[in-house]
Amino acid sequence: xxxxxxxxxxxxxxxxxxxxxxxxxxxxxxxxxxxxxxxxxxxxxxxxxxxxxxxxxxxxxxxxxxxxxxxxxxxxxxxxxxxxxxxxxxxxxxxxxxxxxxxxxxxxxxxxxxxxxxxxxxxxxxxxxxxxxxxxxxxxxxxxxxxxxxxxxxxxxxxxxxxxxxxxxxxxxxxxxxxx
Amino acid sequence: xxxxxxxxxxxxxxxxxxxxxxxxxxxxxxxxxxxxxxxxxxxxxxxxxxxxxxxxxxxxxxxxxxxxxxxxxxxxxxxxxxxxxxxxxxxxxxxxxxxxxxxxxxxxxxxxxxxxxxxxxxxxxxxxxxxxxxxxxxxxxxxxxxxxxxxxxxxxxxxxxxxxxxxxxxxxxxxxxxxxxxxxxxxxxxxxxxxxxxxxxxxxxxxxxxxxxxxxxxxxxxxxxxxxxxxxxxxxxxxxxxxxxxxxxxxxxxxxxxxxxxxxxxxxxxxxxxxxxxx
Numbered sequence: 001x002x003x004x005x006x007x008x009x010x011x012x013x014x015x016x017x018x019x020x021x022x023x024x025x026x027x028x029x030x031x032x033x034x035x036x037x038x039x040x041x042x043x044x045x046x047x048x049x050x051x052x053x054x055x056x057x058x059x060x061x062x063x064x065x066x067x068x069x070x071x072x073x074x075x076x077x078x079x080x081x082x083x084x085x086x087x088x089x090x091x092x093x094x095x096x097x098x099x100x101x102x103x104x105x106x107x108x109x110x111x112x113x114x115x116x117x118x119x120x121x122x123x124x125x126x127x128x129x130x131x132x133x134x135x136x137x138x139x140x141x142x143x144x145x146x147x148x149x150x151x152x153x154x155x156x157x158x159x160x161x162x163x164x165x166x167x168x169x170x171x172x173x174x175x176x177x178x179x180x
Numbered sequence: 181x182x183x184x185x186x187x188x189x190x191x192x193x194x195x196x197x198x199x200x201x202x203x204x205x206x207x208x209x210x211x212x213x214x215x216x217x218x219x220x221x222x223x224x225x226x227x228x229x230x231x232x233x234x235x236x237x238x239x240x241x242x243x244x245x246x247x248x249x250x251x252x253x254x255x256x257x258x259x260x261x262x263x264x265x266x267x268x269x270x271x272x273x274x275x276x277x278x279x280x281x282x283x284x285x286x287x288x289x290x291x292x293x294x295x296x297x298x299x300x301x302x303x304x305x306x307x308x309x310x311x312x313x314x315x316x317x318x319x320x321x322x323x324x325x326x327x328x329x330x331x332x333x334x335x336x337x338x339x340x341x342x343x344x345x346x347x348x349x350x351x352x353x354x355x356x357x358x359x360x361x362x363x364x365x366x367x368x369x370x371x372x373x374x375x376x377x378x379x380x381x382x383x384x385x386x387x388x389x390x391x392x393x394x395x396x397x398x399x400x401x402x403x404x405x406x407x408x409x410x411x412x413x414x415x416x417x418x419x420x421x422x423x424x425x426x427x428x429x430x431x432x433x434x435x436x437x438x439x440x441x442x443x444x445x446x447x448x449x450x451x452x453x454x455x456x457x458x459x
Contacts, residue, residue: 014234019227027220035213045213050223057230126210141186141207166193169203173195176202 004069011060023053029143030077036138037081039127048084052077071152074143078135078153085131125175133168140165246332249324253332258310261303265341268299273348277355292348293364294404297372298397300341305379305393307333308448315448316455326452327445330384334441338376345369363427370430375400377440384444384451400424 002010002018004025010018030052035045055076063072126134139150147165151158186207190200241247272295279291307330311318315326322329345368353361375396382392399421406420423429 012232014232016228016231019231020224023220023224023227027223028215031213031215036210040211042213046216046219050219050226053223053227054230057227061232125206137207140189165189169190169193169195172203172206173199176199176206 005065005067008060008063008069009065011057012063012065019057022056026073027053030073032142033074033077033135033138034081036126036142037078037085037131037135039085044084048077048080051080055080068149068152070145071149074139074145074153075155081135082131125172128175129168129171133164133171136161136164137168249328249332250336253329253336257333257336258306261306261337262340265299265303265337266344268295269341269344269348272296272299273351276352290352290364290367292352293368294400296341296345296348296368297375298400300338300345300372301375301379301396301400302393303337303341304334304376305383305389305396307337307380307389308383308387309389315452316459319452325449327449330448331441331445334376334380341372342369345372366427366430367425370433371400371424373437374424374433374440375437377437377444381440381444381447384448 002021004022007018007022007025011022027049030049031045034048034052035042038044038048052073056073059076063069129137135154136150139145139153140147145153147161148158151161154161186204187200190203195203235243269292272292276290276292311326311329315329318329319326324332346365349361349364349368352364353359378399379392379396382395383389386392402419403421403424406416407422407425424433
């Protein structure tokens with residue numbers, strides 16, 4: 001498998017294997033990113049991922065393979081996520097996945113009960129953060145992206161990334177202290 | 181920018197070790213979405229319909245810079261150049277066919293062969309005057325340079341006359357027995373290349389298309405009139421420039437025509453460079 005940029009250039013040439021490789025590489029990270037921003041809504045996150053990949057295909061002709069692919073793709077995902085979440089008025093994170101929709105995936109009731117409370121707490125705490133801070137934390141922590149790339153993806157200065165990350169983490173700390 | 185870990189970042193923000201651990205635990209416990217292979221396959225399926233079709237070689241060629249440049253210039257060139265060239269060559273061909281007596285059997289030099297270089301040279305001489313005043317503006321507004329632009333136009337006009345000349349030669353070979361196609365083509369192609377090169381060079385060197393086409397035209401007419409003068413004064417034989425239609429000098433004519441074009445483009449580049457510096 002080649003680099004992201006090589007695969008994207010392959011997609012530009014109509015190569016199906018390159019397209020498949022990119023989906024395999026980015027489906028899960030994008031789903032996680034969308035899931036996080038949509039407030040833990042699995043269905044909405046899946047829609048967002050599908051829309052991200054479809055927009056990627058529509059815009060692939062304009063992508064310059066000399067530039068990094070990942071920020072380009074995440075910029076699309078972020079744009080879609082932000083619009084959808086804004087439209088849904090940033091649904092609270094308590095909107096957890098509809099577990100009956102995927103019965104084979106979710107843990108057994110006993111296990112679920114044990115984990116449920118802790119997860120509910122995390123989801124609530126994270127959901128209280130403003131969307132702009134949430135996405136920076138997500139990209140920084142879960143996607144393991146350097147702050148410079150986050151700035152590229154979000155189209156904001158590096159300093160703004162740093163301040164959003166800082167405010168977000170401090171807010172989390174404050175909320176955890178209140179809980180204690 | 182150095183890539184930081186969350187821990188490093190939090191330490192920078194004066195978080196205590198306990199707070200760092202708390203935040204990391206919190207983030208680690210965040211629920212993850214479920215990856216459904218069925219949905220992934222559905223996404224892939226939807227994407228397939230949007231996959232660009234692989235370009236054919238012809239499409240790649242058409243989308244290339246040289247073809248795009250030539251195509252853009254076809255619409256800009258003076259329509260009269262195409263019309264006049266086509267008309268004169270068509271009439272020349274008809275006259276050649278209508279007056280077989282003027283074309284002695286065995287010769288490869290027809291009226292048509294005399295007209296083709298003339299028409300091409302006049303057309304080429306007009307190219308520079310059309311854009312000479314706005315060359316810098318054109319350069320500033322497009323991604324191409326003046327010499328490249330002019331070369332594209334030259335290619336179009338020369339190519340047009342070449343195509344017409346080839347078609348005319350095929351017709352002549354079809355109507356006149358004992359004439360070979362290759363010598364016939366070379367009989368007009370070599371002087372055409374030279375005269376076009378000369379007209380092109382003179383039009384840029386003098387910035388006067390009338391003078392450039394006039395000199396080329398005069399040179400060719402004098403040659404046509406005096407080429408068959410046997411026993412004439414030696415100076416008259418020199419003036420006739422016999423090399424213009426001698427088979428042995430054809431490679432030299434083609435080479436010098438190409439060199440004249442190169443020299444003209446170099447001259448133009450130098451001139452534009454000077455003008456740019458003056459601005």
